[in-house]
Amino acid sequence: MFAFFKPTRTFAKTALALTVAGFLAACDMPAISGGPSINTSKPVPVALLVPKGSGRSGDASMAQSLENAARLAMGDLQNVQIDLRVYDTAGSSATASAVAQQAVDEGAKIIIGPVYSQAVNAAGLSVLNKNINLLSFSNNTNIAGGNVFVLGSTFENSANRLTSYAARQGKGRMVVVYSNDEGGQLGKAAIENGIRNSGATLAGSVPYERSQQGVINAVPQVKAAVDSAGDASVFMTSTTAGALPLFTQLLPEAGVSNATTQFIGLTRWDIPAQTLALPGVQGGWFALPDPSKSQNYRARYQSTYGSAPHPISGLAYDGIAAIGALVGSGKSNALTGAALTQGAGFQGVGGIFRLLPDGTNQRGLAVATIQNKQVVVIDPAPQTFSGAGF
Numbered sequence: 001m002f003a004f005f006k007p008t009r010t011f012a013k014t015a016l017a018l019t020v021a022g023f024l025a026a027c028d029m030p031a032i033s034g035g036p037s038i039n040t041s042k043p044v045p046v047a048l049l050v051p052k053g054s055g056r057s058g059d060a061s062m063a064q065s066l067e068n069a070a071r072l073a074m075g076d077l078q079n080v081q082i083d084l085r086v087y088d089t090a091g092s093s094a095t096a097s098a099v100a101q102q103a104v105d106e107g108a109k110i111i112i113g114p115v116y117s118q119a120v121n122a123a124g125l126s127v128l129n130k131n132i133n134l135l136s137f138s139n140n141t142n143i144a145g146g147n148v149f150v151l152g153s154t155f156e157n158s159a160n161r162l163t164s165y166a167a168r169q170g171k172g173r174m175v176v177v178y179s180n181d182e183g184g185q186l187g188k189a190a191i192e193n194g195i196r197n198s199g200a201t202l203a204g205s206v207p208y209e210r211s212q213q214g215v216i217n218a219v220p221q222v223k224a225a226v227d228s229a230g231d232a233s234v235f236m237t238s239t240t241a242g243a244l245p246l247f248t249q250l251l252p253e254a255g256v257s258n259a260t261t262q263f264i265g266l267t268r269w270d271i272p273a274q275t276l277a278l279p280g281v282q283g284g285w286f287a288l289p290d291p292s293k294s295q296n297y298r299a300r301y302q303s304t305y306g307s308a309p310h311p312i313s314g315l316a317y318d319g320i321a322a323i324g325a326l327v328g329s330g331k332s333n334a335l336t337g338a339a340l341t342q343g344a345g346f347q348g349v350g351g352i353f354r355l356l357p358d359g360t361n362q363r364g365l366a367v368a369t370i371q372n373k374q375v376v377v378i379d380p381a382p383q384t385f386s387g388a389g390f
Helices: 009-020 059-076 093-105 117-130 155-168 182-198 212-229 244-253 273-277 291-305 314-327
Strands: 044-050 082-088 110-112 134-136 148-150 173-179 201-208 233-236 263-265 285-289 346-348 351-355 361-363 365-371 374-379
Touching: 044 059, 044 093, 044 314, 059 082, 059 291, 059 314, 082 093, 082 314, 093 110, 093 117, 110 314, 117 134, 117 148, 134 314, 155 182, 155 233, 155 285, 155 361, 155 365, 173 182, 173 212, 182 201, 201 212, 212 244, 233 244, 244 263, 285 291, 291 314, 314 346
Parallel strands: 044 082, 044 110, 110 134, 134 148, 173 201, 173 233, 233 263, 263 285
Antiparallel strands: 285 365, 346 351, 351 361, 365 374
């Protein structure tokens, strides 16, 4: 992700229309701060920056899916008109910077996108002095701040949710196992911060090289850390496409059994679906967006466009949903930084979310486990920011 760091039709449309209708709770708009003044009685110009034209495999279909999702959200807005202008970045930082400036020169009052983190940074800087905010599709918190917000679910979201849940379940003594690259270091930092905030305990940390031999070498160190800590959980930053399958095979073979030691994952363990069949992931915990809301979105998108949505396309829907809710207030300061970060948050395709003043976000996630090769939610996603899970 750090590279871009993704019923019947009538029922699905109704559910989604409700998510775009407004804030989670009624609130007064904050004072104008960091953003343009808009005329809410006219269509609001919104620029969508997508990576079409990059030549990289998958970028064209991703770009189309992001645009489709944005237009799906626009169709669900009530009494709000969006003038969506789509700009292709070619996946390039230089092009993203140029088209962001072009979009603002042509009247855009806010930017949604782009995808890749370097392009996001370039685009945000290029319009910083023009008082325009940018809602990016990145989940890389290193680029957040100023006029740049990240919409993607971050390591911090998952780490905070899982450490808090584990602490409540008596599984708060944790050995962190992380890759020694940038993503692993960021994941480790997020977990350690979550541990501090939740009252859990850091019982040890084990780095590993991102290679088969690196994982093999780390397994005895993980066992030693677990043995030394006593009843400790193992919190892994590894992904299903990376070291997770090997770790969940080798750790039980080394005596760290998933039957007696709680395995926890910072990333999704249900994608791809064949991961669910691995013996070592059974009983493991991970976080994911509200499953029912996510399924409603996928069904609606499939019904409308005849294909499955790209995994990050829902972020474009969320961006339009937030803009629509704010513009629907009828206030000229609806797209300022203060308005975007109002505390009540918004309903998105994967549940509640809100933007924070530092450019990051909070998302309401469910905690799930894998039982008999099936995903089972063991702690539902919170429905408000004052509920359990926050």
